[in-house]
Amino acid sequence: MAGIIVNQGRITDIEGAIKLCPFNAIEDNNGVVEINAACKLCMICVKKGPEGAFVFQEDEKIEIDKSKWTGVAVYVDHLEGEIHPVTLELIGKAKELAAKINHPVYAVFIGKEVKDKAEELLHYGVDEVFVYDNPELKDFRIEPYTAAFEDFIEKVQPSIVLVGATTLGRSLAPRVAARFKTGLTADCTILDVKENTDLVQIRPAFGGNIMAQIITPNHRPQFATVRYKIFNAPEKIDTFDGKITLCELPQERFESKINVLKIKQKELEENISDAEVIIVAGRGIKKEKDLEMINELAHALGAQVAVTRPLIEAGWGDPRKQIGLSGRTVRPKLIITCGVSGAVQFKAGMLNSEYIFAINEDPSAPIFDVAHYGIVGDIYEVIPSLLEKIKSI
Numbered sequence: 001m002a003g004i005i006v007n008q009g010r011i012t013d014i015e016g017a018i019k020l021c022p023f024n025a026i027e028d029n030n031g032v033v034e035i036n037a038a039c040k041l042c043m044i045c046v047k048k049g050p051e052g053a054f055v056f057q058e059d060e061k062i063e064i065d066k067s068k069w070t071g072v073a074v075y076v077d078h079l080e081g082e083i084h085p086v087t088l089e090l091i092g093k094a095k096e097l098a099a100k101i102n103h104p105v106y107a108v109f110i111g112k113e114v115k116d117k118a119e120e121l122l123h124y125g126v127d128e129v130f131v132y133d134n135p136e137l138k139d140f141r142i143e144p145y146t147a148a149f150e151d152f153i154e155k156v157q158p159s160i161v162l163v164g165a166t167t168l169g170r171s172l173a174p175r176v177a178a179r180f181k182t183g184l185t186a187d188c189t190i191l192d193v194k195e196n197t198d199l200v201q202i203r204p205a206f207g208g209n210i211m212a213q214i215i216t217p218n219h220r221p222q223f224a225t226v227r228y229k230i231f232n233a234p235e236k237i238d239t240f241d242g243k244i245t246l247c248e249l250p251q252e253r254f255e256s257k258i259n260v261l262k263i264k265q266k267e268l269e270e271n272i273s274d275a276e277v278i279i280v281a282g283r284g285i286k287k288e289k290d291l292e293m294i295n296e297l298a299h300a301l302g303a304q305v306a307v308t309r310p311l312i313e314a315g316w317g318d319p320r321k322q323i324g325l326s327g328r329t330v331r332p333k334l335i336i337t338c339g340v341s342g343a344v345q346f347k348a349g350m351l352n353s354e355y356i357f358a359i360n361e362d363p364s365a366p367i368f369d370v371a372h373y374g375i376v377g378d379i380y381e382v383i384p385s386l387l388e389k390i391k392s393i
């Protein structure tokens with residue numbers, strides 16, 4: 001691993017050396033200067049310390065044979081065989097990426113009694129579905145699911161692995177990636193691939209202020225997770241050329257320390273990610289009571305209500321209704337934003353909406369840069385007259 005090497009003989013002033021580090025990563029261990037886990041590799045000690053006292057040692061570069069890793073694989077997220085729609089969205093993206101590098105598209109389907117459901121995936125253009133169907137895989141238990149996923153990667157050696165950023169995917173993907181000592185980029189919003197098969201993983205970073213481009217040039221496979229509603233699902237086709245391969249695992253690999261005693265279904269709740277029409281209240285709303293106006297508009301249009309983060313921070317809404325980088329991603333047919341400025345962190349969660357309609361009194365508000373339609377005006381005037389109009393028709 002890359003790190004800082006300390007040449008003790010070059011340090012005459014231990015106190016001074018310790019003070020060099022703004023992260024308190026240099027410490028005095030009975031007269032021996034050591035670097036602790038707080039080191040951020042910022043290099044200040046290398047640049048400002050006595051000459052040759054602190055030396056940066058780079059990682060040994062591992063050259064891998066990328067040609068041995070072929071295919072874009074998608075993990076099939078499901079509940080008792082019911083395939084989560086994020087899987088189809090990832091298959092759509094996998095097909096695009098695979099076409100660019102002339103690789104096949106794979107799916108890995110792990111569960112109990114799932115083999116009959118695997119054919120469904122072939123209708124979306126998957127070339128080969130690898131199925132691990134075993135009673136031991138009935139409930140999601142991390143160890144056997146990891147074992148099956150690991151087995152798939154060992155045998156198939158896919159270059160790229162895409163996993164939905166669901167609760168299950170967020171738990172499984174990093175564990176499997178760690179088994180292969182490879183990189184994983186979470187919550188990617190854009191994916192592309194280079195000719196040399198390096199996956200370009202793009203996601204907001206530093207609070208959404210920059211879009212980071214991340215690559216994994218020295219390791220395979222390359223793991224990325226993507227939230228629901230970021231990509232498009234492909235069209236379903238009647239005919240297909242793909243095939244299903246049934247895979248087996250030795251019984252001992254299903255061993256788990258987890259015993260599922262009971263599964264309690266959560267009550268079905270309204271989910272803004274599934275809404276077709278959304279009305280968003282932003283800080284243009286002056287008082288909590290004024291949200292009634294937003295609720296009324298939502299009711300008239302059969303829409304769900306969502307909010308921006310300041311309203312959650314004010315305690316005016318359910319955090320599950322927040323759209324954005326630290327909230328949910330939505331992709332409705334119509335989204336009407338009311339008194340929302342359009343900060344990057346908000347837009348990250350709604351940019352793929354089909355029609356964006358903004359109401360804001362400030363004509364230079366960034367929301368108008370992405371809105372298809374807009375009204376420059378006071379929401380306290382616009383919404384009541386909009387409501388009156390809707391009610392009259």
Ligand SMILES: Cc1cc2nc3c(=O)[nH]c(=O)nc-3n(C[C@H](O)[C@H](O)[C@H](O)COP(=O)(O)OP(=O)(O)OC[C@H]3O[C@@H](n4cnc5c(N)ncnc54)[C@H](O)[C@@H]3O)c2cc1C
Nearest residue numbers: 282283284308309324325326327339340341345361378379
């Ligand atoms: C790491 C990080 C993550 C974040 N994640 C999220 C996130 O997930 N979701 C999110 O929403 N934010 C998030 N934020 C906060 C984000 O940066 C913005 O502060 C937030 O989105 C602003 O919300 P807003 O548009 O409601 O308020 P403001 O930016 O204050 O905008 C209010 C708008 O209302 C307009 N307005 C005021 N009065 C009226 C009126 N009477 N009629 C019409 N228009 C009016 C104003 O012109 C203004 O444009 C995050 C920030 C950070 C740092």
